[in-house]
Amino acid sequence: MTTAVTPQAQHNLMAKIYAFVNQKGGVGKTTSVINIGAYLAEAGMKVLIVDMDSQANATSSLGFDKHTIGDSCYEILLGEPNVAEAIIRNAEAKIDLLPSKPALAGAEAELVNQVAREYRLKKALEKIEKQYDYVLMDCPPSLGLLTVNALTAARDGVIIPVQTEYLALEGLTQLLNTIDLVKQHLNTRLKVRGLILTMYDGRTNLSRQVVSEVREHFPGKVFRAIVPRNIRLAEAPSYGQPISLYAPDSAGAFGYKVLAAELLQTDNKRKER
Numbered sequence: 001m002t003t004a005v006t007p008q009a010q011h012n013l014m015a016k017i018y019a020f021v022n023q024k025g026g027v028g029k030t031t032s033v034i035n036i037g038a039y040l041a042e043a044g045m046k047v048l049i050v051d052m053d054s055q056a057n058a059t060s061s062l063g064f065d066k067h068t069i070g071d072s073c074y075e076i077l078l079g080e081p082n083v084a085e086a087i088i089r090n091a092e093a094k095i096d097l098l099p100s101k102p103a104l105a106g107a108e109a110e111l112v113n114q115v116a117r118e119y120r121l122k123k124a125l126e127k128i129e130k131q132y133d134y135v136l137m138d139c140p141p142s143l144g145l146l147t148v149n150a151l152t153a154a155r156d157g158v159i160i161p162v163q164t165e166y167l168a169l170e171g172l173t174q175l176l177n178t179i180d181l182v183k184q185h186l187n188t189r190l191k192v193r194g195l196i197l198t199m200y201d202g203r204t205n206l207s208r209q210v211v212s213e214v215r216e217h218f219p220g221k222v223f224r225a226i227v228p229r230n231i232r233l234a235e236a237p238s239y240g241q242p243i244s245l246y247a248p249d250s251a252g253a254f255g256y257k258v259l260a261a262e263l264l265q266t267d268n269k270r271k272e273r
């Protein structure tokens with residue numbers, strides 16, 4: 001197995017745009033967005049992370065204070081700010097961020113009466129996506145209008161982190177139904193790009209059982225790389241760093257490095273077809 005993420009020259013092509021979605025809370029959406037983003041950036045990709053969760057965990061994981069953010073996804077969804085000016089950068093991690101702030105919690109209610117409310121994020125990303133190879137959207141643990149905006153903008157599909165624990169598959173039917181609805185009405189090319197198995201504990205039979213169960217249910221759709229449960233992954237956000245900077249030799253770092261390499265490699269294969 002190769003683990004190196006090799007630089008690819010794909011700058012003038014359209015960005016790959018993925019939404020990380022699971023309405024179940026705490027399954028590893030934000031951790032996956034940040035750390036896959038970091039390894040894609042390390043491989044020379046230009047990466048934009050879009051924080052669509054009012055908890056603003058992706059924003060704080062990259063070292064920003066959610067209470068002092070200027071323009072954010074909130075203003076972008078509800079007004080007409082200059083999107084490029086809302087972008088902030090973690091230079092060390094080489095990641096650009098469209099941040100979130102607590103006010104985003106009110107956006108769903110405020111959007112209800114707006115025209116083309118499901119297309120707001122897509123329209124905003126169209127203005128800037130040419131500057132990026134990857135746009136990774138972190139979604140809240142719900143299937144409301146914020147997640148629907150991300151699904152509508154997700155040109156290259158949905159990535160579903162799944163925690164390898166009891167009832168891992170619970171809720172996925174509802175998620176797949178939502179994806180189908182968005183595909184019918186808002187984004188005809190929407191598909192599931194892949195499921196990520198997270199927080200794997202190799203010492204337990206349960207973790208191993210869940211892995212086979214998810215692979216059986218979604219043949220060919222589950223990324224081969226599995227992310228282990230690793231305390232370093234939980235510590236890194238409080239230092240405002242991805243795992244690639246905080247603990248590059250940890251098991252968690254290795255998991256995400258291999259996963260990012262797999263995403264990059266399978267994306268490039270798709271393009272050759």
Ligand SMILES: Nc1ncnc2c1ncn2[C@@H]1O[C@H](COP(=O)(O)OP(=O)(O)OP(=O)(O)O)[C@@H](O)[C@H]1O
Nearest residue numbers: 025026027028029030031141199228229230233234
């Ligand atoms: N592989 C892992 N090993 C250990 N801890 C992890 C791992 N992945 C995530 N965590 C921790 O588990 C918690 C939940 O992860 P994360 O915030 O990424 O989930 P989420 O799906 O984004 O949650 P939410 O639905 O609330 O947005 C966090 O405290 C995170 O640091």
Ligand SMILES: [Mg+2]
Nearest residue numbers: 029030053057
């Ligand atoms: Mg999250």
